[in-house]
Amino acid sequence: MSLALAVASVPSRTAPHTRAHACETCAARRLSICGAMEDQDLGRLAVIRAPQTVAPGQTFLEEGEPATHFFNIIEGAVKVYKLMADGRRQITGFLFAGDLLGLAFNESYTYSAEAITTVRICRFARRPLERLLDEFPKMEKRLLAMASNELAAAQAQMMVLGRKTAHERVASFLLSLAEREARLGEDGQSVHLPMTRTDIADYLGLTTETASRVFTSLKKRSYITLENGGRVRLTDRDELEELASGLE
Amino acid sequence: MSLALAVASVPSRTAPHTRAHACETCAARRLSICGAMEDQDLGRLAVIRAPQTVAPGQTFLEEGEPATHFFNIIEGAVKVYKLMADGRRQITGFLFAGDLLGLAFNESYTYSAEAITTVRICRFARRPLERLLDEFPKMEKRLLAMASNELAAAQAQMMVLGRKTAHERVASFLLSLAEREARLGEDGQSVHLPMTRTDIADYLGLTTETASRVFTSLKKRSYITLENGGRVRLTDRDELEELASGLE
């Protein structure tokens, strides 16, 4: 349907190719750098992208490997992490639709990335994308803005890891997920938790046991309710906010 | 001396102004976004900058205030931090010559900044600088590269805060400072520590007492030697590296 439109904007020498979704109708478009492109230019992006699907548990980006590609997450949940030699793991972020991955101006990736759910991504080779960025300064600006937001989020996470108690960490985590869902137009009352307790613990600098204990404790206090499908209902948002900011 | 050169490159309608240092001879130039500008364009930068000096202990950027300016650190040491309501503090970074501050595409600053030593900074109003970035894509690229490096550093710090022991944290901290000095051409054997133990503790998610105990312990093991002038000699770099990476 919108294929004709897409093909029309692709330079004629480019071979036509089938794809699962066109950029025009991509749900992640407005969330990511692609949103900075006008409809008529989207074809330029389409020809350099490689859509692919990643199965749960699959690592599709490994720390230390040459940083040859950028990834744009279209759908699903991803964990990004660093490992120490003895196996200690720090998850530095959970990524969802619209998030970028591989934004490294280093030679190698400085982290690994693993799919939590089934994930659809758009893969871009670095060089072509960088050339495109030169042509579309708006997209580069968008990239800078996203990097800047990531940086602010990273600093907030440093506060969580360096200064907050276990309860405060979990409350902060749940609220930031809820905030994200709210930004995307969900109700924000119930939050999807596709990751395991161990993942959450590795994100919050805790052990699995402690993370589990805190969830139990928050349930007992009726701040949250665990629903099926890996969802958590934030039944007392105010108390969670207070807890997260250390006021009780 | 180089003043004439500077004035020559300034558009003629601009009022001449005296300044402490010209961009051309600025030691921080090559370290920062200014390094992305050609000599002949430096005047464009010079007219929108406001050089100023900040005394030790002075807070020159406050979390929550409207983000109206960027800052470029020319000389000295700065701590960047976030506070919780009850006074808990997380220092998210120590900044030195060449580092940028205020790279926030948010409305308000998300952190405060305080001078540790006497600090010389160049202050830029956001709007004019953003217009300049539009004209000089090289500078914007440089900014993006710097943001990307900051992001990688922030993720490394999450590993430190989330998963490393007190000893590993201090070792990692000393080594990253040494690495920085090495990049700038110092020998890297001895590291300048202009910040207090409390600052270090607030950066590493520890208490002052623990930070102090770890320093004592590293001294006893002869991994480090405290020299006067707030310098630390890394007497056993190998052991420190092993310690920092959790191998012992």
Next chain:
DNA sequence: CGGGACTTTGAGCAAATTCAACCATTGTGG
């Protein structure tokens, strides 16, 4: 030489970890 800021050291304590066992859910092969 005195005072303030910073640092070090000690003793007791507590939050979170470690180690261990058990429970729940799900998918698989006999």
Next chain:
DNA sequence: CCACAATGGTTGAATTTGCTCAAAGTCCCG
């Protein structure tokens, strides 16, 4: 259809790392 293995989650008891509280010690700098 069910036993059972695998994965993830929960709970308990003992331990430990780093924190809290307290008191000296040191270093500047006026």
